[in-house]
Amino acid sequence: MAGPRSTAVLAKANPLSKLAAALVLTIALLLSVDWASATVALVCELAVLPLAGLSVRTLLLRGWPILAAALVGGYGSALLAPKTGAVLLDWGPLLFTEGSLESGVAIMLRGIAIALPGLIVLASTDPTDLADALAQKMKLPHRFVLGALAAMRLVGLLVEEWQTLGMARRARGVGSGGGFAARFRSSLGQGMALLVQAVRRASRLAVTMEAKGFGAGPRSWARESTFGPMDPWVFAAGLLIAAAVVGAAVVLGTWNPVLG
């Protein structure tokens, strides 16, 4: 999260234009459940991946939970959707037909297609740039935005703190009872200890921020959040993909609106 600034092409765009593009595409995908719109979106998104500095490999490593969830969702849909068309598989309660399988595939592709824009925006956006854009361009209250930004940095420290707490508590003999209940209770205790440490550190950080004049009055911004020549193109690309998604479904006759 606090790594070096991403060097990807999309990292240079303003976070707000990326968010807007992702939003338009997501709305288009939400309108219809069908395999054509989802496939078009997915292909376009995969084409954009390199611009966000993501390879398919890192995507699989980072995004596998989403993939797994989409698979499970698709399987569930195929199982429960209306059984139309020819029977493909009939094992007692496990009955798949052409129609139900098509619904399942559509749901699975759509799930992945909806999740990807978020991943692309996240991977190519520095949290600090996002905060700057939200506070300066969207005029969200800076106390809130910068407070959240500072808190996010602490969240990164929690992972290490959790590991340290685990060792510190093992050194005291915690978790020596082998049972599931005992282990659950000890994890609960460790969670409490983590919470205590987090709250203490946060309150010390709050003192530091206050001592640096945070929230005292109007403030200036060292980094100006700007829209560059690239930003109209980013938003236009979002619109274009959204239009292609809807267009493909209509042309191929698979348009299947969620509402109505």
Add this chain to the structure above:
Amino acid sequence: MASYDNGGTREGVRAAAVSAKGWGWQHSGRAAQAVHDLELEISPGERVLLLGPSGAGKSTLLHALAGLLGADQDAAESGLLTVDGENPTARRGRAGLMQQDPEAQVVLSRIGDDVAFGAENLAVPRDEIWRRVVGALDAVGLDFPLDRATSALSGGQKQRLGLAGILAMQPGLLLLDEPTANLDPAGVLEVRDAVLRMLDRTGATMVVVEHRVAVWVDAVDRIVVLAPGDRGHGGGVLIDGPPRQVLMQARQMLTGAGVWVPGYVPATRPRTRTGAELLRGPAAGAAVQTSFGYVNPASSGPGSLAGSSSGSGDLLLHAGQLAVSRQATDSRKRGRAARHPAIAASSGVDLTVTAGSALSITGPNGAGKSTLALTLGGLLPPLDGELRAGKGLRRGAGPEPHRWRGGELIQRIGTVFQEPEHQFITGRVLDELNFGPKILGRGSDRVGELLERLRLTHLTEANPYTLSGGEKRRLSVATVLAASPSLLVLDEPTFGQDANTWAELASLLTELLDAGTAVISVTHDEDFTEVLGGARLRLSADGRPLEAARSEAAPQRVAPSDVARSGAGGAR
């Protein structure tokens, strides 16, 4: 940007004046005043070291001067406290405050942004901010690109980063609340020198609270000693004057209060037996004098503080070409490790620990000392090489400490973490101490003894988190000792401790050593290492041993020379 120069003063900074007239402060919900009837005048540009026992209200005063106490509606204020003749809350930005915890010093994730943060809050124009950021980073000696991640900095660097952020605000008053308490000796000097450079450039007024007098004594104009504010008519300023004079007048009182006065190393119980003697084994019937009477290390009974080591000189732990990493995983789950190879924090370590021997692990920050200690303590699996428990330690358990169950571990190896709070598990001091013995199914005879010995008897009902720093340290050591481990591993046990706790800790450890417990300590504290004696393992910056860790330290030196002391004055 001459418009931002307020009045032809140095670097745009006008030094602030501080005045307290009968000032007192009572936090809401507290019975006693934190500060009582304080009379203090500090002229612009003065540098003041503030001393006093814990509970004297030093931090409260600093927070008040920084204008941070205003939010507390139910607190009671008496008298008058002003910065430049005005209420400090109205003068935010006139004072910059630096605290102890380096991690809480950093607000944003990139160096340049973090330094700019304070100046932004004061609505300084953008061009001026970046000029100040560059100047401030230069002043504190942080030579990194502006977009370097703040998480990559060491503790001392983080403190200097915080200082740069304060400097960019151009405050007239610099307030430092134990800025070096959590740092190693190199970090201490880094931070102090950065502060002094900043003061020389700006001429700002400074008030610093610090137990280590030696660090600041030559840099300040005045020492002010505060008295605790809750004792009858007491409180306020006890002594006030030029450093040398105050240290002469009040030396007795300050050392009594645990202040690290320059040239003072508290008396500790000397070791009576060296590890070499232990190796040879005690003469038949030999016994060791401890405060608990005579204890034979070869068969230490339940009444002794020492663990149940089976015999002195026995092999407890052996490491061969050991490599360690926080990312090390159990070899049974190596598949995952193979995909994400961990980088060793320290490697090529050979060492042998026998009963009753002391080993000090030293080296610069980032050498992997703490990771090595965690591995030796059976809390992390080795990354590579071998770590085996010897016969004296194994006593029926397996050869690999990290595979031991919790109950097996605590009666063999006790690890004391740098941050005591990490090891607190219960909400009461007494429960905390009984925790280990209960797991082992033992009685709590030992607990009473430890309470007495570490002066915790009056705190049995208290919540561990509410204790003072020294009390927390003593409790964390006591809780580990309650399980009678044969080997004690301590990570920076003397960091931030006052001289009294330091002496108690050192004496207790020499006693344990003489009674047959082995002690491994990761430490920067030269005096502490001297008192414990034993072998040393020095790690280089890249985590490799610089020399073999075999030699038993030569003669016992209980009172090191003045030279060593003034040099190591910053070592705690």
